[in-house]
Amino acid sequence: MSMASASYSQYPSPLANYDEVVADPQLFMSSLEKLHSVMGTKFMIPIIGGRNLDLHKLFVEVTSRGGIEEVIREKRWKEVTSTFNFPSTATNASFQLRKYYYSLLHHYECIYYLKMQDCGPPSTGVLESSNTTPGLVHGLPKMPPAQAASVATTLQPRINTIEFVPGGAASSVGNSVIGVIDGKFDSGYLVTVKMGKDTLKGALYQAP
Structure with missing residues (x-):
């Protein structure tokens, strides 16, 4: 954990x-x-x-x-x-x-430093939406560019459900993937996705 x-x-x-x-x-x-x-x-x-x-x-x-x-x-x-x-x-x-x-x-x-009493995930206030296409996904299932773009635009500071078909393009039928953005860095986002019982953490990179 x-x-x-x-x-x-x-x-x-x-x-x-x-x-x-x-x-x-x-x-x-x-x-x-x-x-x-x-x-x-x-x-x-x-x-x-x-x-x-x-x-x-x-x-x-x-x-x-x-x-x-x-x-x-x-x-x-x-x-x-x-x-x-x-x-x-x-x-x-x-x-x-x-x-x-x-x-x-x-x-x-x-x-x-902040002297807070309650804890939780990083604030979503610093996260920015992006319409750029991710070029590489680290720690997450490999997916085609079209699917990666769908993930990038679907993942928001709050949890959303996205559809992922392993080895294929984005589709309305597939395994349910729940994703959340944990943080943003210079080249993309730190993300957590849940596929069934598995929770995967990784980085979603944006293409130059």
Whole structure:
């Protein structure tokens, strides 16, 4: 179970204030691990470009710019990514950072930076509709361009039902796929789709 997909009624109380966790990386990590433990979600130290991701730095860089939603709204995510100096071989570093922020730090930001009491998915206020055709779908079933375009225009900030015929074009008859946009990044959307009993998370890219 991931932080982005979990549903809770109320956040646990913070163990420190924002200034304290920003000033003390060890306090930050211990409180972050504690949060995942209390909420029953998986915690790990991601690896990008062959080295451990500095989650404390990522949290500070994002919240110092107003938080994840403000960064996305102001299109400053590349600015955040550039502070890490990833090697050129880490071609998907920006997407990876965004994914790990939502899965590992989104709720932590809500508690320690935004001082929220209730938790839930990222706000849909920063999401924008797009009429461009997705060129690649990561983590989702492979589908022809026509079907991918249908998914992009059907998925909205609120859950919708779409039809998907494996290996074929979009049709009114097929397996029911429930999809929701979890977040937006420079080249597309972070999405979650449910096919029967399976819940799949991935990225829906827009063609240039």
